[in-house]
Amino acid sequence: DGGITQSPKYLFRKEGQNVTLSCEQNLNHDAMYWYRQDPGQGLRLIYYSQIVNDFQKGDIAEGYSVSREKKESFPLTVTSAQKNPTAFYLCASSTDRKLFFGSGTQLSVL
Amino acid sequence: GQQVMQIPQYQHVQEGEDFTTYCNSSTTLSNIQWYKQRPGGHPVFLIQLVKSGEVKKQKRLTFQFGEAKKNSSLHITATQTTDVGTYFCAARTGANNLFFGTGTRLTVIP
Numbered sequence: 001d002g003g004i005t006q007s008p009k010y011l012f013r014k015e016g017q018n019v020t021l022s023c024e025q026n027l028n029h030d031a032m033y034w035y036r037q038d039p040g041q042g043l044r045l046i047y048y049s050q051i052v053n054d055f056q057k058g059d060i061a062e063g064y065s066v067s068r069e070k071k072e073s074f075p076l077t078v079t080s081a082q083k084n085p086t087a088f089y090l091c092a093s094s095t096d097r098k099l100f101f102g103s104g105t106q107l108s109v110l
Numbered sequence: 111g112q113q114v115m116q117i118p119q120y121q122h123v124q125e126g127e128d129f130t131t132y133c134n135s136s137t138t139l140s141n142i143q144w145y146k147q148r149p150g151g152h153p154v155f156l157i158q159l160v161k162s163g164e165v166k167k168q169k170r171l172t173f174q175f176g177e178a179k180k181n182s183s184l185h186i187t188a189t190q191t192t193d194v195g196t197y198f199c200a201a202r203t204g205a206n207n208l209f210f211g212t213g214t215r216l217t218v219i220p
Contacts, residue, residue, distance in 0.1 A: 100155070
């Protein structure tokens with residue numbers, strides 16, 4: 001069954017803690033993306049990767065980090081430097097420039 | 111940075127009424143895409159428009175791209191409860207990144 005898998009579905013972060021959101025795809029797509037969605041706002045790009053071992057900052061990269069060691073995987077770490085991390089995080093991959101999204105991770109702060 | 115304005119933010123319609131959402135940019139767009147996000151779900155690609163003045167139909171949905179390639183609209187004829195969700199436009203200006211509009215949340219009253 002092809003698609004994009006995000007885990008966990010819900011995640012809670014304590015003050016000063018780093019947390020990592022997982023994103024795996026078996027669509028054989030080269031490009032992968034991380035978006036943040038806040039209520040009443042559109043999707044804002046955090047990081048993207050066009051190819052393995054390469055990634056670029058998006059519009060709101062501060063307080064986040066990523067890696068792309070494998071084509072299938074693009075994990076996002078929300079660091080303690082991100083002071084307002086509560087949001088819905090969406091991972092996507094693309095082919096022909098259209099995006100395929102995972103089911104998302106809701107991150108909340110304890 | 112690039113901004114894509116989308117209106118209205120919310121729309122409540124009686125089942126059977128029509129619905130339209132508009133997307134506007136101050137700059138010329140390479141193409142525009144539309145996505146639908148059901149409540150609690152993730153965005154799903156609907157369509158991409160590339161040519162000036164292009165009109166595409168998907169059953170009760172009609173998508174238009176303006177002659178100047180600075181605006182787009184999505185029109186739904188005779189809404190049904192299955193149309194409920196948030197509709198996003200997403201645009202490129204030539205670079206790799208998609209800029210998402212803020213979305214229009216559609217509520218259909220049975």
